[in-house]
Structures are given as structure tokens and as C-alpha cells.
Amino acid sequence: MKSNVFRRVGSAAVIALLGSIAGVAMFGVGRADAHAGLEASTPAASSVLDSSPPLIALNFDEDIEVPLASITLYDQNGTLLPLGSPRAGTDGSIVEASVPTVGDGTYAVVWRVTSADGHVVNGAFSFQIGTGGGVDSAQLINSVLNGARAEPGVGRGLGFARFASFLGAALLIGGLFMVMTADVDAEHARPTRRLLWCGWVLLGVAAFANFALLGANSQAGSISDMFNTSVWGDVAGTRTGGLLLMRLGLVVAFIPVLLFVNRSQRTWWPLSVPLLGLLTVFTFSGAGHPSVTTPPALWMGVDAVHFGAIAVWIGALAMMAFGGRAWLRDEHLVRSVKAFSRMATIGIPLIVISGVVQTWKLAGGFGNLTDTTWGRILLAKSAVAVLLVTLGGASRWLLKHEGPGGLRRMVITETLCGLAVLGLAAGLVAQPPTLAERSKVFTASLTEAGVIVDVSITPGRVGSNEVHLVITPPGGNLTPVVGTTARMSLPARGIPSVPVTLQASGSNHYTGSITLPFAGEWTLEIVVEPKANQTVLLSSAVPIP
Template identity: 35%
Template sequence: MRKIRKSWFVIAAVVASIAWASPVSAHAQLDTSTPAPSAVLESAPTEIRLDFNEPVTPVARSIEIYNQEGQRIVLGEALVSKDDPSVLIAGDVPAIPDGLYVVAWRAVSNDGHAIDGAYTFQIGASAPIVATSDLIANVLSGQNGPRGLSWLMGIAKFLGFSGLCLVLGCLVMAAAGSIHSRRIPLFIGIGWVSAVVSAIALFVTQGPYTIAGKWSDCFKTSLWSDVYATRLGKALVIRELLLVLLLVLVWSLRGHFERSLTSWWRSTTLLVGIGIVLTLSASGHPSASAQSGIAVFADALHLSSVILWVGGLTVLAFGGVLRSNNADVVVNRFSRIATFAIPITVVTGLWQMWHLVPAVSDITQTKWGQALLVKSCLVVAAVTLGAFARWLIRRGEGTSIHRVVVVEVLIAVLALGVTAGMLSQSPEVTAANAVFSTQLVDGDMIASIAVTPGRVGNNEIHVTISTPGGSLSPVDNITMRLTLPGSEVPTITAAVSELGPNHFVGTLSILTPGTWNLEILVQPDPSTSTRFSTDVPIS
């Protein structure tokens, strides 16, 4: 009894310690760029600089420029800044003429997911600042990658999850003894093959996925080296090596199953199993979050509990043990495992939801959150069936739970499929860039205004002052400020700097979404002022 209480005390301490973590995002996002979105430049930039909110890895043609006809302009290779791993820089921009241009970018975030986006900038002030959504959409449409690739990667992830549940979960049940069914080694073999095929498939498809390439790119060794350079690539290779080591350990039991009772075999197999699970947690969403060490530990604990639970259920449902003489022994053993595995699965799953989702109200706003709700319903159904099975066991009807366990396994398989789909989605609601642009006229003065990216966070306000005839003396001073009507949010005054003749940019941070009122006060000279005002939606 003391040992049981001590175990629950350790679990409670672990849960309490991880609860101090704070909510975070999971995928990298572009914070600022040079040139800025909708910027109006006098001459061509010498480089393209992208600043993300976390370190990223560039891929082939990670930063590109297209003109308004959709033609690509050759740039230098995008490289990570030596001073900041979250900054990508592409130099050698040629002397491009006046006109409208699109910067398209693509990179890999810390959790192995490809991120991309595009924005426009302008050289020369002859054309008005406009939102060029069609041009951006045409450019991004060429960055979707081969058709069907996402489905293949989703299937590979499902094979990986289910394979590990079979090979590790069934191995734990079999190594404890009292199971003599020939089906269990078959399950372990199928699980091992599934896990190996999954890791290989994910490794070779990661290349065309990150560069939005072709199916033939799966077999390019140059891309394999690029994939290996990422955290996910290293994790997949380590997983393969650990699976080979696990095969050696399992193979050593042929004709000598009593070796599974030795401390060296059990401790070595346990360490290999933990390492395999960590390759999943250390390369997914938890690894890219704040307090990643705690998040990875919680995720590994969650996955380990699921593996023990689902693997044990598979043994009971399809291993033929319920018809054996040792049925009661095996059922009671699984019951003890489930007593710990199910609560840990539920608690760590709830914590991950709280950790990865910034606001519970946002959970229905993303595909990840919607899938999580479906998964939660499946888990509740499986836990309910498990409780019913335990009730039957306590009544001494352990051998009559076969149908209940089969249904529970099927529900668990569906939950694993939903989980595999969640890995390709971001838990955070990411507001799309909504560049706001307009032209305001007061007498002979025209103010071309663009607010970018038009969402919560750091924003830039570009203002270009001109006249219908194009001649205007340099503006003496300009002030920009934002007010959120009907709220207690204080007025925000932008820090203004001049980028060129009568082209000003104001920088500020907006923390609250809504329709803000932008007021611009232009002073052509110290004794004259003109006021422009417009409403700006911030998503």
C-alpha cells in the first residue's frame, strides 16, 4: 500500500510541476520583414530579410521575388542570419525596375512543419498602394507540393502510432509472462514493420513537402541531407536505429524466452522503448513550445500511457488469451496497467490542450482544435467501456469482456487516426495577414495609406503623401495614432520615420483586435496641418 501511495505521490508531483507552464504557439510565424509588406521604395532593395518569432530552417528557394506578371526573379540563396537564428536573409537582389513585386517565402519551423506566405512591395510611387490578393494567390498556388503527399504522410504517421502501440505495448504484456499465444509475436512483428515503414516514408517525403517539390524529389539524396539537418530528420533516423536495436533484443528471445525475465534485457529494452517514444515527442509540437523540456516530457508520458493501454487492449482482444487457462492472470495484469495508464493519458492530454491552445474559446477555430474535440469524445467512449470492463472483472466475469475490449480497440484506432491528422495542423489560431490599404483626399493632397500585416502584433503604417499633379514640397512633420472606439484601450501613437520623399512609416504594437480609428496629421509646414482619418480592421 505504501508503494502505491508513493507512486501516486510521484505522479501528482509531476503533474503539479508541469502545470506551471504557460500557453504557447506551435508553428513559426513571420513577425517583420524588409522590405515591409506594401512598402513603397524609391529603388530596388539589396536584400530580402524575414524575421520570424522562432528559429527556422531555410529550404531550397526559401525566398523568392515575382513581378506583377508572375515571372520569378533570381535571388541569392536564403541563409540564416549569423546573429539571429530566427532571421532569414536572401541577398543579391538584381536592379529590378519600378513596379509591383511579390515576396514569397517558405521555411521549416522547429516542429518540422513547412510554413509559407507572401506579401507585396512596390518600387516607385507612380502607382497607388493596392492589396494584390489575386497576385499573391497565384504565386502561392505553385507552392502546394505534389498532389496526395499530405495524405501519404498522414497514413505514415498513423502507421507509426499504431505500429509502436503493437510492438511496444504487446512486448510489455508478453514480457511479463503467462502469455503463450503465437499471435503475440505476430503482432509485435507487424508493429515493428509498420513503425519502420512509417519512419522511412516520413523521412523521404519530408523533402518534397518542405520545398513543395515533385514526387521524384523523394529519392534525391541532396534533399535527404537537408532533411537530416532538421530536428525532425534527426529524430526519424534515431528512431530507425533504435527500432533496429529493438529487433535485435526481440530476436535474442528466440528459443530463449526466459531471457525476457533478466534485468539486463528488461532494462535495455525499457531504455530503447523510452528513446523511441522521445523521438516522437522531441520532434513535434511540444518541442517547439515554450518550456519545451517539460512539454516534451509530458507528451512522452502521454504517448507511453497510450501505448501501454492500446497494446494491452490488442492482446486481450485479438491475442486469444481470454480463452487460455491464464486468462484471469492476464486480465488482472492489464487491469493494473490500465489503472495507471488511463488517468495519466487523460491528465497529460488535458494539460497539453491547455499548454498548446492560447485560449479555450479558440479551440473550435482551428482544424487542430476540432480534431481534438473528436479525439476527446473517442477517448471518453473508450474510458467508459474500460470502466464497464473493469466492473465485469470485479464481478468475476473477466473472460466475458471480449466484445467490450474489441469495441474499445476499434475506438482507440480511430483516436490514433485523428491524432495522426492533428500533427499536420497548428494548435494556434493564426490570423491571416490582412493588409489594409486606402487613399484619402483632402483638397489637393492625397494620402496613400497601408497598414500591414493588419493583425494583432507588430504593425507598420505606410503613408505616402502626393498631389494629383505629382508635385509637392517635402512634408515638414507627420503624426500617426490609433484609437479603439468604445473601449478603455489607450490611444497608440506610432513611432514615425521617413523612408523617402514624403514616404513615412509608423511602427507600433497592437494587442487588441477590432476596428481601430487611424488618425494621421500632416504638416506641410509649421503653420499648416491636414487631418486624415479612416477605420482600420485588425484581425
């Protein structure tokens, strides 16, 4: 009965993976998002308005969790202004907040949202009301952004909670696999029961920690804010929060399974274990990068096969290593060890194929893996997995030629490698898989009507940038020019000319700053007055990645 159940589950996993690969061929590459990014806003970034806007609307490139969204508005003195509560726009990628009537001046909008895959992103932009003199928008944004980030401890806590979740799921699911395939009631061994309950506790505590820390992170808070129950309702209304609550419910459902573990007279037991295990795996696959990859059902299926096989593999190794010496000595438990060996024969190819397919999809290919943190972590995980497979091959040889008695030290080494794989997998969850375009300092030498302007824009990326201008008047003389102004615009997004705040740093040398809220090909225009009643316009395209 037990072997038939697992044979059917294994067959279903193979069919699911083959179906997923067929779906990849049918649907093509499609869309693979990393974290949500701001596509447009009302008011537009750096725009100049005649009057106070009625609302602030933010349009992102993927769905966001509106209950956890935060929009704040600061005046040019850095004073926080009251706004209406964030609400959903016309679709799940738009969030809005009403704005009270405000006067002329420069304003900074700071936003913080949680994308549908559970990752928190934030940003800021400025706009101006009226044509009167404002303040340096870059300095204003930098000053108000200081309080818009969660404490480092929140991020570290989330990373540890993810690892504990993976480890708990592996110990519980993989451990129960070994118990189900044993010839005797393996639950009578105290180390076996201890390891199963350890996995249960880890899974439950980590699920709660992930849930509570998601709220603290979304509010840019501290570790203590994870106990702010007023935020829990908002977290529960999100996709990730709902799946974490589902995982907590499954943890409760595992209690009778562990209390009556491997009792053959209870026919419900061997059926409930695979069902609860599959549902637990779904709570992981439904809350990560695959859940926002088109089509989501297909890629969540691929990820479920990948993570489920890893959980059984590493959890079974942990049971053999730390669940009592009887697993590698008792002849009644040898059947379970051999069942694990057969499972690994199927499971390892499933892990490799599903992992390769996911990498191709999420990273957009294999050529840029060394250029992203996600790719480098993935390569490290793959290297450890190769070592793990090599050790597994040696263990299978020992099992075949010398029996299970001499396997313990090798299995412990395999288990430690498996823990490293889980730790690296937890790190992957927090990183965007797509290649982030690197910033590049823009430099150019512009010439018009005998005027030469050497330009540099640093660091040449979205956000605050420093502008340097060195001007050589006609004839190359060092006579100071009468005046210089500069402005930048982004026609593709309808962003009008934004003045660059310039200050003289020496003879014909100007420095300034500007905040560029979006990537794209910006237009830089410089107006130089070599002498009274004479102006020269120089322009250049400035690519911002």
C-alpha cells in the first residue's frame, strides 16, 4: 500500500514535469519579472504643476499587494504631509492616495510596496507646484529616504526564517517518506520521532516569523514591529500572507499524522502524508518568483517538482544521518534505505531538469549568470549539488557492495551538503533573477558654434546623479562665460525638462545634481552664454540603465 502510494506520487511528479516542459514549448519564454518596478506616476516625476494634484497614482509593471502599500508626501522643508489611505486603482498594478490641497513649492513622494511575489521595493520622486524657486530635489529626496528603509535586522530575520522554513519542510516531508517506506513501526525510535517533531516545530515557527516579518518589512520597521498585530490583517490579505497562513494550518494538520505515525491499521495515514506534503510544497512555490512568471500555474508546477524532490532527498538523508543508527543497521529498515536510493534515481534528474528550465526562464538564458547576485548564488548552489550527487553515487556503491552498515559517515557528509543547498536556496528567494543593468558614468564632449562643453554625469543610473560641466568658450580662451544652465527630459515617458541645479566651482567649471526617476534615453540640453546677448544650445542623448 505504502510503496504504491509513493510510486504514484513519483509518477505524478514525472508527468507534471514533462507537462510543464511541454507547456514551456507551447507558451514560449513569456514574461519573467524580478521585483515590481515603477512604470509611471501621476503627477509625473519632475513635473511642474499649476495647482495641487488631487491624488498620487503609482503604476507598476506587475501586480502589487495594495494592503501593504505605503505612499508618503513631504514638502520642501521635509515635513510629512497627511495623505489618504492607499487604495487600489483600475487594476492590481496601480495604487492611489488622495492629496489635500497644498501650496506652491517642491514636493517629494516616497513609496514602498510589496510585489505579488512577496518582495518589498521602494523609491521616490519629486514634483513642483508653481514656477517659483524651489529647493534642490535631489537633496530633498535623499533626506526623506533615510527613514524609508527597514532595519537590517528585519532582512536578516527574513533570511533566517526562509532557511528554517526550507529545513523544516525537508525534515518533515523527507523524514515521513523514510518512515512510510520502512518495514517496521519506525516511530518507536526516539531519535526518529525527535527529528520529525523538530521539522514540525521549525516549519511552524518559521511560517509565523515569515508572516510577521513580512509586515515589519513592508512598513520599513524594526524587529519589534513583527508583533504589531494591527499589520497582521493587511498581511493576511496578500497572496504571500495567505499562503503562509495556509502553511500554518498544514502544520496543525500534521499533528495527528505525527501522533499516529506509521500505524498501519489506520488507513487514512498513508494517504494523508503525500497530500499534506504536496500542499506544503505548494505554499512555497506559490509565494516566490514562479508565482509572477507567465503563465504562473506552469512555473509554479515546475518549482513544486523541483522543491518537492529536494525536500524529500535532503530530509531523507537527515533521517538516515540523525534519526538513529538503526536506519543504517536494522535489517527491517534496509528496505527504506533502498527505497530512498530508488527515489534518488528518479528525483535527481527531476531536480536537474526542473532547475535548468527555471534558470532559463527566470534569468532569460544562461549567459549572464555571473553578472547577478542571484546567478552567483545559483552557481554556488549547483556546485554543492554536484558534490552532493557525487557523494550520493559513492553511497549507492557502498550500499550495493557493502550494505548500509558503512554508510553513516558518508550520509552525514551528504546531509551537511544538503543543508548548504537549502541555505543557498533561501538566499535565492530574496534576489531578483534578471540581469540588472550596470550604471555607467556618462561622459561626452559637446561642440557648437565654437563652444566646447565637457560633460560627466555620475553614477549614470536611476536616482541621484552629479553633473559636471567644463566649458571652453570660442577660441579656447579662459574668459569666464556670462552664464550656463542645464536641463534634462525624458520624452519617451512624457517627463518635461527638469533643471539641473548648477553652482560655479571655478572658472567655467560648474557642478550640480539631478534626480533621474526612470531608466531610458534622457535628453540633456545645455545653454551657454559666452558673452552678453549671445546664447549657444548644446544637446546630447544620455542613456540611463
